[in-house]
Amino acid sequence: MDFAYRLTFLFSMTAFVGAVDAGNPGLVVRFTQKGLDYALQGGMIALQQQLYKIHLPDFSGTYEFEPLGKVDYRFFSMAIRTVQLPSFQVSPIPNSGLKLSISGAFIEFDGQWNVHAQPINEDGSFNVKVMGLSISIGLILGSDETGRPTISPSDCSAHISNVKVQMSGPLGWLVDLFHENIESEMRNTLEKKICPEVTQSISSELLPLLQTLPVITEIDFISAIDYSLTGSPSVMGNWVDVLLKGEFFDISHRTTPPFSPPVMSLPPEQDLMVYFAVSEYLLNTAGFVYQNAGVLVFNLTDDMIPKESIVRLNTSSFGILIPLLSKMYPNMLMKLKMSTASAPALNIKPGNLTLLPVGNIQAYAILPNSSLAPLFLLQLKTNVQAKVAVNSGRIVGFLEPAKVEITLAHSDVGPFSVLAISEAVNYFASKILLPRVNEILNNGFPLPTIDHIQLTDFVMQTYEHYLLFGANAHYKYKRMTMKELNGHGKTDNEIL
Ligand SMILES: *[C@@H]1O[C@H](CO)[C@@H](O)[C@H](O)[C@H]1NC(C)=O
Ligand SMILES: *[C@@H]1O[C@H](CO)[C@@H](O)[C@H](O)[C@H]1NC(C)=O
Ligand SMILES: *[C@@H]1O[C@H](CO)[C@@H](O)[C@H](O)[C@H]1NC(C)=O
Ligand SMILES: *[C@@H]1O[C@H](CO)[C@@H](O)[C@H](O)[C@H]1NC(C)=O
Numbered sequence: 001m002d003f004a005y006r007l008t009f010l011f012s013m014t015a016f017v018g019a020v021d022a023g024n025p026g027l028v029v030r031f032t033q034k035g036l037d038y039a040l041q042g043g044m045i046a047l048q049q050q051l052y053k054i055h056l057p058d059f060s061g062t063y064e065f066e067p068l069g070k071v072d073y074r075f076f077s078m079a080i081r082t083v084q085l086p087s088f089q090v091s092p093i094p095n096s097g098l099k100l101s102i103s104g105a106f107i108e109f110d111g112q113w114n115v116h117a118q119p120i121n122e123d124g125s126f127n128v129k130v131m132g133l134s135i136s137i138g139l140i141l142g143s144d145e146t147g148r149p150t151i152s153p154s155d156c157s158a159h160i161s162n163v164k165v166q167m168s169g170p171l172g173w174l175v176d177l178f179h180e181n182i183e184s185e186m187r188n189t190l191e192k193k194i195c196p197e198v199t200q201s202i203s204s205e206l207l208p209l210l211q212t213l214p215v216i217t218e219i220d221f222i223s224a225i226d227y228s229l230t231g232s233p234s235v236m237g238n239w240v241d242v243l244l245k246g247e248f249f250d251i252s253h254r255t256t257p258p259f260s261p262p263v264m265s266l267p268p269e270q271d272l273m274v275y276f277a278v279s280e281y282l283l284n285t286a287g288f289v290y291q292n293a294g295v296l297v298f299n300l301t302d303d304m305i306p307k308e309s310i311v312r313l314n315t316s317s318f319g320i321l322i323p324l325l326s327k328m329y330p331n332m333l334m335k336l337k338m339s340t341a342s343a344p345a346l347n348i349k350p351g352n353l354t355l356l357p358v359g360n361i362q363a364y365a366i367l368p369n370s371s372l373a374p375l376f377l378l379q380l381k382t383n384v385q386a387k388v389a390v391n392s393g394r395i396v397g398f399l400e401p402a403k404v405e406i407t408l409a410h411s412d413v414g415p416f417s418v419l420a421i422s423e424a425v426n427y428f429a430s431k432i433l434l435p436r437v438n439e440i441l442n443n444g445f446p447l448p449t450i451d452h453i454q455l456t457d458f459v460m461q462t463y464e465h466y467l468l469f470g471a472n473a474h475y476k477y478k479r480m481t482m483k484e485l486n487g488h489g490k491t492d493n494e495i496l
Contacts, residue, residue, distance in 0.1 A: 094235055
């Protein structure tokens with residue numbers, strides 16, 4: 001192991017994703033070697049189809065041949081019959097991009113020949129087997145001004161080790177005499193044609209696919225997530241990290257959150273194809289957006305309380321606990337306006353997701369003319385354990401029931417003991433509010449994926465300030481296996 005390689009390896013093992021000054025990403029998507037290998041298999045199918053499109057131009061020449069003298073030959077109507085790409089690999093080249101190598105590829109094509117020498121004019125057909133074709137190409141990863149990933153080819157080279165031409169027809173033996181000319185002509189032509197086709201395949205198949213990354217994912221009528229790339233993907237020895245903004249924002253009025261993404265130190269996991277490091281920041285920008293939009297408010301009225309509950313939301317029922325209440329507002333229904341006092345923030349630690357929301361409850365009596373009379377204001381604090389899971393490619397959440405601590409902030413109905421109404425408030429919070437919150441959290445939000453890709457085998461782990469989701473990717477359409485890929489067209493067993 002040379003020094004530079006060792007240094008790269010060390011660096012990649014301890015790589016902190018995101019520099020302190022450059023604005024850390026809210027989400028990191030890491031592709032492992034396994035993920036790159038899988039992606040390449042799909043890419044090879046597209047490339048193989050592209051290679052079938054190679055158009056081989058007619059070519060002709062003259063050959064001095066005793067005793068006939070000058071023989072003019074022409075090769076035409078050439079068509080590719082078989083393309084086989086049995087062996088290929090992709091390797092990350094640190095700080096540079098990816099290197100794609102194809103070796104031992106095989107191409108077979110047919111065509112017609114014509115020779116002309118006074119007084120002969122003969123036609124025939126031929127078959128060409130191109131063996132030991134190797135292609136090497138660099139792929140530079142980047143991002144465009146819309147924050148979508150880009151990929152562009154560099155340094156393409158193609159080499160053919162062996163071309164075998166077989167002639168048939170009455171004068172096939174004659175054409176065979178200058179097969180060396182023909183073979184070298186064909187090798188040169190093909191070597192020149194292959195790189196443009198590979199390049200074309202990358203820009204017409206791979207690039208558009210990558211550009212389907214949903215850089216703005218709408219969540220509801222209030223918010224969307226910004227999944228744009230914050231810069232070029234970073235390539236390490238064992239993986240490629242794509243750094244995304246990973247931020248919820250208000251569709252109608254985007255503002256900068258008053259907190260920044262944390263530094264995420266990803267573990268060197270390699271078992272699955274792709275890993276998503278979802279930071280606290282991404283999740284907490286959701287709280288920030290919904291809090292600012294003023295939608296984290298829940299009005300509780302008596303009709304929402306289960307029939308079997310003996311505590312009703314009315315002044316007679318609460319009057320037992322608050323002496324002055326039933327005197328001031330006899331026999332009236334009440335309303336509790338529950339709201340968060342500040343944006344709820346999730347705290348992620350290994351094995352522990354906690355939410356420490358702070359809220360208010362304003363209680364009202366509903367007067368006979370339907371206007372509201374303020375009764376009292378409570379402040380509440382709680383320590384909620386959160387659970388996170390993946391459901392159909394979406395990250396969904398769930399909050400565990402927790403005890404709510406309340407304090408009296410203000411009363412319009414004289415002093416009373418909050419302890420007395422604490423049980424009722426806790427009952428409302430866990431039986432009515434929590435299920436509704438969980439229903440919303442259960443809708444979750446989607447991870448960013450490109451078209452035709454489905455994620456399966458999800459695993460999740462919690463780290464300091466982020467959640468790590470690992471998954472395998474699958475092409476949604478029925479994928480050809482490599483056997484089918486190589487069996488496409490006519491297979492020549494002699495070659496395999
Ligand atoms: C909750 O009740 C308050 C006071 O009546 C009202 O201003 C507000 O619009 C209500 N909010 C919702 C979401 O129903
Ligand atoms: C208030 O609740 C009590 C039960 O605690 C019930 O008997 C009464 O009918 C309720 N009053 C109103 C106005 O709903
Ligand atoms: C989880 O974290 C919270 C605060 O971040 C802490 O109060 C609680 O004790 C922790 N729980 C466990 C099981 O570590
Ligand atoms: C409703 O009734 C209360 C007291 O009876 C009164 O103070 C208030 O002005 C009334 N509101 C409306 C909108 O009529």
